[in-house]
Amino acid sequence: MTTTHGRSPFGRALCAMITPFTEEGALDRAGAQALAARLVAEGCDGLVLNGTTGESPTTTDSEKAELITAVREAVGARVPLIAGIGTADTRHTTELALAAEKAGADAVLVVAPYYSKPPQEAVAAHFRAVADATGLPVILYDIPGRTGTRITPETILRLAGHPRIVGVKDCSYDLLGTQKVLSRTDLAYYAGCDEHNLALYAVGAAGCVSTVANAVPRHIRAVLDAYDAADTALAARLQLRATPLIEAMMAAGLPGTVTAKALLNRLGLPAGPVRAPLLPASPEATAELWARYEELTGS
Numbered sequence: 001m002t003t004t005h006g007r008s009p010f011g012r013a014l015c016a017m018i019t020p021f022t023e024e025g026a027l028d029r030a031g032a033q034a035l036a037a038r039l040v041a042e043g044c045d046g047l048v049l050n051g052t053t054g055e056s057p058t059t060t061d062s063e064k065a066e067l068i069t070a071v072r073e074a075v076g077a078r079v080p081l082i083a084g085i086g087t088a089d090t091r092h093t094t095e096l097a098l099a100a101e102k103a104g105a106d107a108v109l110v111v112a113p114y115y116s117k118p119p120q121e122a123v124a125a126h127f128r129a130v131a132d133a134t135g136l137p138v139i140l141y142d143i144p145g146r147t148g149t150r151i152t153p154e155t156i157l158r159l160a161g162h163p164r165i166v167g168v169k170d171c172s173y174d175l176l177g178t179q180k181v182l183s184r185t186d187l188a189y190y191a192g193c194d195e196h197n198l199a200l201y202a203v204g205a206a207g208c209v210s211t212v213a214n215a216v217p218r219h220i221r222a223v224l225d226a227y228d229a230a231d232t233a234l235a236a237r238l239q240l241r242a243t244p245l246i247e248a249m250m251a252a253g254l255p256g257t258v259t260a261k262a263l264l265n266r267l268g269l270p271a272g273p274v275r276a277p278l279l280p281a282s283p284e285a286t287a288e289l290w291a292r293y294e295e296l297t298g299s
Helices: 029-041 061-075 090-103 120-133 153-159 175-184 194-202 217-228 232-250 256-266 283-297
Strands: 013-016 046-049 081-084 107-111 138-142 165-170 188-191 207-210
Touching: 013 217, 029 046, 029 061, 046 061, 061 081, 061 090, 081 090, 090 107, 090 120, 107 120, 107 165, 120 138, 120 153, 138 153, 153 175, 175 188, 175 194, 188 194, 194 207, 194 217, 194 232, 207 217, 217 232, 232 256, 232 283, 256 283
Parallel strands: 013 046, 013 207, 046 081, 081 107, 107 138, 138 165, 165 188, 188 207
Antiparallel strands: none
């Protein structure tokens, strides 16, 4: 089902999928296929691979390509696959874009170059270089809390004219800036922070890219479904009901990768360990996550 109030070229309820590893720390190809199939069966109509939640800083280029190929084999053409390719190096990012295209991705997700803190003119040049190098649609990923560099609304407005720059994953925490771009472009906006899923959807976003969906895909989708059915009161209740789990997974001091893997491991689903420098959730943190999960799901 496609929303009528915003462009949703890659679906509405997307999951920022974790990358399962074996107990020895290698890529768990079969586990990734099983997890992807489950997420699609339970309501995700798009998957984002090799993002921050997928531990992209610590997976190799070959592992990234293998993950895309494996998941494509598992889900076929039923849902679009968006590949995270962002690095601090324009040349490397372009190489990853080409590799993702070859491996079967439908689009690429690109963060602002991090650490070097380039000015906005250089940020724009980076995105144009990547978009010019690949035939895939490009989604800008604005997450200044991790990159140290904002993709300002003014820069996004300039980039919106590029034929392959089609969307934004928004973790800017700038609702006014988001609405400014939404009102002036037809870019497909996706909430990248689970606490903003409904708020951005209500002002015309295309949907969400959810880390929490790794654990509760049906609940994340249900919020959007209720809104599309014009039951805004139900949508609000469902969003608020999920808030304690969202807070535990995304705002309790641990990366979403760590909390998502803790829950998936507790559920007996493919996840495995996190890679250093990340550490697994403590028993106390896992118990809190499980309590919030049971509260939401009634398990």
